[in-house]
Amino acid sequence: MKKVSVSFTLNGDPVTAEVPVTWSLLKTLREYFELNGAKKGCGVGECGACTVIVDGDAVSSCLYPIPEIEGRSVTTIEGIASAEGELHPLQKAFIENNGVQCGYCTSGMLMSAKSLLDQNPDPTEDEIRTSIAGNFCRCTGYIQIVEAIGMAAETIK
Amino acid sequence: MSEYLYVGKSIPRTIETDKVTGRAIYIDDLKRPGMLYGKILYSKYAHAKIKNIDKSKAEKLPGVRAILTGYDIPDVRVGFIKDQTVLKKDVVRQFRDEVAAVAAISPEIAEEALGLIKVEYEVLPTVFDPVEAMKEGAPLVHEVDARGRPLKSNILPLPWKFYAGDIETGRKASAYTVKDSVSTTWVNQCCMGPSGCVAEFDMNNNLTLYDQTNVIHLGKQRIMEYFAQIGLKGKKVRVVNAIVGGSFGTKLDTDIYEFICMQLALKTRKPVKILFSREEEFFALPPRQPAIFDIEQGCDKEGRLTFRKCEALLDNGAYTSWGATTPSVMMMPMSSLYRVPNVSFEATCVYTNNIYCQAMRGYGNPQANFAVETSMDTLAEEAGIDPAEFRLINRNQSGDETPQRLKITSCGLEECINSVKEKLDWDKKKKDKKKARGVGMASLIHVAGGARVYMSDGHGIMIKVDQNGCVDVFESGTDQGQGSPTVISQIVAEALGFKPEDISLTMGDTGLSLWDAGTHASRHTFMAGNAAIRCCEKVKKQILDMAVQYMPKLIKGGFKRKKRKDPDFVQPDLDYSLISNPEDMDIRDRMVFPKSDPDHPYFKMDVREIVRSGLHVGVGDSRVVVAEEFYDPPTEMLDREMKGNLSMTYAFGTTGVEVEVDEETGEVTILKLIAAHDVGKAINPTLLLGQVYGAVYTGVGYGLTEEIKVVNGRVMNPNFRDYKMLTAKDVIPITPVVVEPGDEAGPFGAKGIGEPGLVPTAPAIANAIYDAIGVRITDLPITPEKILTALNDKQ
Numbered sequence: 001m002k003k004v005s006v007s008f009t010l011n012g013d014p015v016t017a018e019v020p021v022t023w024s025l026l027k028t029l030r031e032y033f034e035l036n037g038a039k040k041g042c043g044v045g046e047c048g049a050c051t052v053i054v055d056g057d058a059v060s061s062c063l064y065p066i067p068e069i070e071g072r073s074v075t076t077i078e079g080i081a082s083a084e085g086e087l088h089p090l091q092k093a094f095i096e097n098n099g100v101q102c103g104y105c106t107s108g109m110l111m112s113a114k115s116l117l118d119q120n121p122d123p124t125e126d127e128i129r130t131s132i133a134g135n136f137c138r139c140t141g142y143i144q145i146v147e148a149i150g151m152a153a154e155t156i157k
Numbered sequence: 158m159s160e161y162l163y164v165g166k167s168i169p170r171t172i173e174t175d176k177v178t179g180r181a182i183y184i185d186d187l188k189r190p191g192m193l194y195g196k197i198l199y200s201k202y203a204h205a206k207i208k209n210i211d212k213s214k215a216e217k218l219p220g221v222r223a224i225l226t227g228y229d230i231p232d233v234r235v236g237f238i239k240d241q242t243v244l245k246k247d248v249v250r251q252f253r254d255e256v257a258a259v260a261a262i263s264p265e266i267a268e269e270a271l272g273l274i275k276v277e278y279e280v281l282p283t284v285f286d287p288v289e290a291m292k293e294g295a296p297l298v299h300e301v302d303a304r305g306r307p308l309k310s311n312i313l314p315l316p317w318k319f320y321a322g323d324i325e326t327g328r329k330a331s332a333y334t335v336k337d338s339v340s341t342t343w344v345n346q347c348c349m350g351p352s353g354c355v356a357e358f359d360m361n362n363n364l365t366l367y368d369q370t371n372v373i374h375l376g377k378q379r380i381m382e383y384f385a386q387i388g389l390k391g392k393k394v395r396v397v398n399a400i401v402g403g404s405f406g407t408k409l410d411t412d413i414y415e416f417i418c419m420q421l422a423l424k425t426r427k428p429v430k431i432l433f434s435r436e437e438e439f440f441a442l443p444p445r446q447p448a449i450f451d452i453e454q455g456c457d458k459e460g461r462l463t464f465r466k467c468e469a470l471l472d473n474g475a476y477t478s479w480g481a482t483t484p485s486v487m488m489m490p491m492s493s494l495y496r497v498p499n500v501s502f503e504a505t506c507v508y509t510n511n512i513y514c515q516a517m518r519g520y521g522n523p524q525a526n527f528a529v530e531t532s533m534d535t536l537a538e539e540a541g542i543d544p545a546e547f548r549l550i551n552r553n554q555s556g557d558e559t560p561q562r563l564k565i566t567s568c569g570l571e572e573c574i575n576s577v578k579e580k581l582d583w584d585k586k587k588k589d590k591k592k593a594r595g596v597g598m599a600s601l602i603h604v605a606g607g608a609r610v611y612m613s614d615g616h617g618i619m620i621k622v623d624q625n626g627c628v629d630v631f632e633s634g635t636d637q638g639q640g641s642p643t644v645i646s647q648i649v650a651e652a653l654g655f656k657p658e659d660i661s662l663t664m665g666d667t668g669l670s671l672w673d674a675g676t677h678a679s680r681h682t683f684m685a686g687n688a689a690i691r692c693c694e695k696v697k698k699q700i701l702d703m704a705v706q707y708m709p710k711l712i713k714g715g716f717k718r719k720k721r722k723d724p725d726f727v728q729p730d731l732d733y734s735l736i737s738n739p740e741d742m743d744i745r746d747r748m749v750f751p752k753s754d755p756d757h758p759y760f761k762m763d764v765r766e767i768v769r770s771g772l773h774v775g776v777g778d779s780r781v782v783v784a785e786e787f788y789d790p791p792t793e794m795l796d797r798e799m800k801g802n803l804s805m806t807y808a809f810g811t812t813g814v815e816v817e818v819d820e821e822t823g824e825v826t827i828l829k830l831i832a833a834h835d836v837g838k839a840i841n842p843t844l845l846l847g848q849v850y851g852a853v854y855t856g857v858g859y860g861l862t863e864e865i866k867v868v869n870g871r872v873m874n875p876n877f878r879d880y881k882m883l884t885a886k887d888v889i890p891i892t893p894v895v896v897e898p899g900d901e902a903g904p905f906g907a908k909g910i911g912e913p914g915l916v917p918t919a920p921a922i923a924n925a926i927y928d929a930i931g932v933r934i935t936d937l938p939i940t941p942e943k944i945l946t947a948l949n950d951k952q
């Protein structure tokens with residue numbers, strides 16, 4: 001199969017990947033870079049488990065064609081704690097407030113929330129809910145997730 | 158000493174930090190060396206004869222390692238009543254019938270190979286309506302039973318019947334009676350993590366199955382039974398769970414794909430992974446069992462229930478998994494939700510060419526609860542009694558023994574109903590009714606102290622403490638996200654006198670655990686917690702025996718060292734009898750001390766020092782600290798009449814809802830939802846709320862939006878776009894009320910709370926909608942279309 005070579009920034013590092021041209025960003029992250037945090041919950045952009053941040057915006061990486069990633073900056077769940085391993089306030093808040101149960105949606109949920117807080121440090125509850133509207137969760141009823149994102153916003157402020 | 162250090166505290170689930178960093182390994186992420194990828198070819202028809210399967214073209218595809226059909230593997234029946242084979246041959250009976258399976262070096266090649274397999278079918282007559290399927294002359298879904306005896310009817314040989322008292326006597330004593338018909342449909346469990354497993358045989362044909370099951374030991378048993386029939390008798394099986402991306406009932410049965418995966422691994426001599434797509438999650442996994450109920454109830458002039466009679470019809474689909482056993486749980490609310498002296502419940506399961514069903518959170522309880530709580534409302538209205546008052550009149554109470562012989566040891570139902578009334582401002586809302594607004598409620602009973610559905614309802618646990626003070630707990634259950642690693646750690650820390658951070662939990666591995674009937678029936682905290690407490694007593698005794706032996710030496714040794722450094726040091730005159738008897742000592746927060754003087758300046762010692770001393774004593778006398786406990790509660794199997802106290806305790810709860818209905822669009826808005834639950838004791842209040850919130854949301858979906866649309870046997874909406882699960886934008890303002898009467902049998906008084914939040918949610922909403930607009934929707938989900946149609950019919 002025809003391959004494509006793409007160079008982009010991944011969690012702060014300059015990287016180059018040579019992968020089949022048909023691969024999605026999700027498949028590239030999982031199979032080329034072995035970053036398993038983003039999950040394939042549906043593969044068609046409906047569930048949000050594969051959410052990563054591209055140039056500041058939360059996107060469904062399962063729908064993102066890999067050639068499009070050239071020159072862009074990608075942040076995944078593996079890249080939001082500090083280099084020393086200090087968890088991001090969102091990660092801490094999810095642990096603290098039971099925003100995690102089975103954890104399958106968590107990576108995507110956190111990336112949607114991070115994109116929100118990066119752009120809007122003081123969101124309303126409605127804005128928080130809108131930011132994760134594309135991230136399905138079956139375990140939590142979203143309540144403790146929404147609370148956790150609010151808690152993290154407070155911490156970051 | 159009564160104050161708990163860790164129980165009752167919202168300890169964060171720090172143990173699961175891997176889940177917020179992307180490091181947790183789910184089945185999706187698991188790779189084994191040389192692993193192949195398996196895919197399944199499903200039937201093209203709901204009922205057909207297989208005339209021919211041509212796999213020659215697919216076999217030639219580079220990268221394909223094996224293609225199996227029903228003609229290539231032993232013809233062994235599996236499942237609850239052994240009514241299906243792993244791969245189907247000769248006949249397919251539903252669209253999800255597994256016809257062939259491929260193992261290839263990549264999922265893409267496996268998928269491509271599926272497209273190259275040519276199957277010739279001859280279409281057979283179908284039946285999709287369970288009522289039609291019962292009629293004489295209906296097409297038979299199965300021609301023979303598991304033993305090859307011819308079948309004459311589609312009705313399953315599972316006559317679920319429960320009788321208590323006498324319906325006619327009840328009827329005669331009634332001043333009011335009502336009859337209702339209600340129905341519930343298929344809903345999907347919607348685990349965010351797709352189903353999958355990795356099967357790997359060693360060179361001696363022993364299997365390791367990396368899995369997601371919530372019944373590791375029963376799963377292993379089923380596999381061993383299967384092995385015995387396919388020439389692998391005596392081979393060893395180890396079931397090891399990856400991190401599980403949700404379960405909600407889907408992992409209770411050993412599914413066909415798991416057997417297929419084993420067959421592919423056996424054939425190829427390589428580890429094989431099967432991972433479902435979302436589409437497969439929707440059409441190839443058994444969803445919640447639908448049911449149709451005809452329910453009749455009566456009450457006397459004072460509003461006391463006189464009888465309850467109900468007949469249920471279950472569309473079994475083409476094969477039988479746990480869905481067909483949901484009536485055994487339906488019997489619990491039918492017989493025991495509210496005090497009702499005369500009960501008759503009969504359920505019939507019927508084969509059709511539809512999808513078959515299995516467990517989902519609440520088992521049969523949400524279905525039956527919808528019937529009972531609909532009838533409670535219509536009967537209250539008939540009798541002219543306020544629905545809340547009517548429920549209070551008939552409430553269960555501590556000390557009751559129900560018609561099913563369930564022993565109600567503790568019951569917070571009265572408090573739950575009253576909390577809902579108060580928090581909804583029920584009486585005022587009923588009096589000053591606003592247009593299109595209404596309130597409704599529904600209550601529940603559920604097993605909360607295990608459920609003896611197998612001969613053993615036990616849970617085994619092993620605990621060791623090493624010289625570093627690390628407490629390793631090997632428990633026999635699984636975690637599918639509920640937070641057991643945190644909750645059980647809290648229980649162990651409290652019971653053993655250590656800190657939660659000292660505890661490491663190993664779960665979900667048959668090779669490292671004793672036996673557990675499964676993490677189902679809201680039983681895990683209760684069972685594992687009770688086993689843990691008992692095991693901790695044994696471990697504690699070992700440590701205290703060591704303390705008595707070594708503490709005086711350690712203390713005196715310390716004095717000697719002090720004396721060497723400081724010649725003026727005067728050794729205090731101590732009463733060593735305080736630490737001479739293990740029974741007079743205790744451990745708390747990692748410190749060993751005499752009970753009579755917990756803050757003794759010399760006799761309070763770090764437990765790690767003592768364990769170290771016990772291990773490192775020189776030749777011949779060293780000891781390790783380890784104990785095991787198997788807790789199997791003194792409950793009863795249901796007898797032939799389906800009666801018996803199958804659980805140590807029961808959960809009660811009430812959901813109250815205020816809704817507003819848009820009479821132009823049929824849209825329902827939930828203005829307030831009160832979820833009041835008798836939980837015994839909240840071990841971890843924050844985690845407990847997570848269980849309630851999640852269950853309520855699924856319950857709201859059950860009530861209003863969720864439905865697998867099955868048309869002529871085919872799932873028409875196998876995706877999240879067309880299957881309406883709630884999102885974060887669907888704001889349900891939930892007010893939880895946690896009632897904690899404590900139950901003697903529970904670990905620190907706790908009852909199970911995994912399922913209850915879901916059970917009464919849909920009927921409470923239905924009752925509130927009726928209160929709001931005066932029309933009663935009796936088939937779930939209550940969609941805007943149904944509301945508008947009902948409003949039109951009313952006019």
